[in-house]
Amino acid sequence: MNLRIPGPTPCPPAVLQAVGRQMVNHRGPAFRELIQRVTAGLKQVFRTENDVLTLTTSGTGGLEAAVANFFSPGDAVLVVVTGVFGRRWADIAAAYGLKVVRLDLPVGEVPTPDQLQDALDANPEVRAVCITHNETSTGVMVDLPALARVVKGAGKLLLVDAVSSLGCIPLETDAWGCDVVVTASQKGLMSPPGLAHVAVSPAAWEFYREGRLPRFYFDLGRHRDLLARGETPWTPAVSALFGLDVALGQILAEGLEKVFERHRRLAELTRRELKGLGFKLVARDENSASNSVTAAYVPEGIDASTLIKTVRSEFNVEIQGGQAELAGKIIRVAHMGYVSEQDMTEALGAIRAALARVGSRA
Ligand SMILES: *Cc1c(COP(=O)(O)O)cnc(C)c1O
Helix, strand or coil: CCEECCCCCCHHHHHHHHHHHCCCCCCCCCHHHHHHHHHHHHHHHHCCCCCEEEECCCHHHHHHHHCCCCCCCCCCEEEEEHHHHHHHHHHHHHHHHCCCEEEHHHHHHHHCCHHHHHHHHHHCCCEEEEEEEEEEECECHHHHHHHHHHHHHCCCCCEECCCCCCCCCCCCCCCCCCEEEEECCCCCCCCCCCCEEEECCCCHHHHHHHHHCCCCCCCHHHHHHCCCCCCCCCCCCCCHHHHHHCCCCCCCCHCCCHHHHHHHHHHHHHHHHHCCCCCCCCCCCHHCCCCEEEEECCCCCCCCHHHHHHHHHHHHHEEEEECCCHHEEEEECCCCHHHHHHHHHHHHHHHHHHHHHHHHHH
């Protein structure tokens, strides 16, 4: 199966082999070495000197940890909403009793620095800004360095959902001043699902000390203290860590710049092919189209779910449909993590052939 969905993404064979290893004592020296090596590798990929904590949970758990650890009830946060995952930030913050101010963008659009500046000017009580770096539901990536400059200029904490961007498109945690950055194991990091990673800046730890929201399993201070001894507070997903260890080794051996360039090239190939077939990108401006997942409206008269089913059953290629208001209207094709040009040519060939079949039946 050519798995072209935006997570979980395929794992390299060596990662799959590592995942099958025997368990180790998670309070012993073998695990200590493992978590320390993984953490060092993650810091290189996050481009940070900050703490990077690994939680056993999915990406959403990482986002929840980011909300639960740094605030008190009634604190105001500004959430940039570009789609389903921006809404998830807002929903989690609301569930924790924060005051949520939303900057909502039309489908396929990304905010300009001026829009963000205006939203901050209009809401001076806001203490932090939550941004989705790469909106997986619409296939757009925001101009994070430009937005980060606005957030930092206003003296606010910056929280970034980088689940579908880290390891695919450039993200400079320290150079851009991202205070809290969340990712997960099963996307750009080409590992099995089960781990979330949260980078925490010194400024964010100040917020942590003042924060009064309830926290326990996701208490990042506990994770930081235990990590100093090479442990995690609770039993971690040991097998997923075995896999991630090997995956990080491969990413760093390829080199981050090369990894980004591969994603850029394959994204461009995907967009060109789909446009040629009569699809229309969800991204309004192709400059903000995502390099890890392409979202596109199906051509007139084509049923998206029939197309997706045909691609799967006839060609053994798995692509994804739309979420929420885009369900039934779009397809999403991932070029994220462990992916080669051949994988994409094959997937795009399958879409072309399936389109001809579905179209001739319509
Ligand atoms: C996949 C994803 C998540 C996390 O989803 P989980 O299913 O909880 O791992 C969060 N944000 C974005 C942008 C994503 O693509």
